[in-house]
Amino acid sequence: MVTRVERIxxxxxxxxFLSVTFRDPNFxxxxxxxxxxxxxxxxxxxxxxxxxxxxxxxxxxxSGKKELLVEMSETLATRPEIISFS
Numbered sequence: 001m002v003t004r005v006e007r008i009x010x011x012x013x014x015x016x017f018l019s020v021t022f023r024d025p026n027f028x029x030x031x032x033x034x035x036x037x038x039x040x041x042x043x044x045x046x047x048x049x050x051x052x053x054x055x056x057x058x059x060x061x062x063s064g065k066k067e068l069l070v071e072m073s074e075t076l077a078t079r080p081e082i083i084s085f086s
Contacts, residue, residue, distance in 0.1 A: 015063045017047070020076065021083045022056040029081045030058055036075065041068050055083065 022029045034044050042064040050057045062072065076085045 013043075013063045014066050014069055015061065016069060018060045018062050018072075018085060020058050020060070020085045022058070023081050023083050025051055025054050025056050027056070030056065033079070033082075037062070037072060040071060040075070041065070042072060 020033065030046075030049070034046075037044055042062055044063075045061040046058060047061055048059040062069065064072070073085075076082055
């Protein structure tokens with residue numbers, strides 16, 4: 001049986017850092033990804049942007065409910081413009 005405290009904890013926002021490497025050095029990819037994740041209910045803050053060998057690397061701070069963060073990983077894995085994320 002789920003207690004009231006467990007339900008309250010489940011509603012709390014979780015935070016994590018997310019590093020994303022994009023295939024091309026195109027800034028529109030960053031904006032498109034931010035828009036897609038915000039539409040799902042996540043809050044994103046760009047921490048850092050770097051360029052390495054024609055790839056953009058972006059560090060985000062992401063906040064949201066735990067199930068949204070799990071869903072975010074699935075979304076990132078299916079986007080062809082993303083080479084890697086962690």
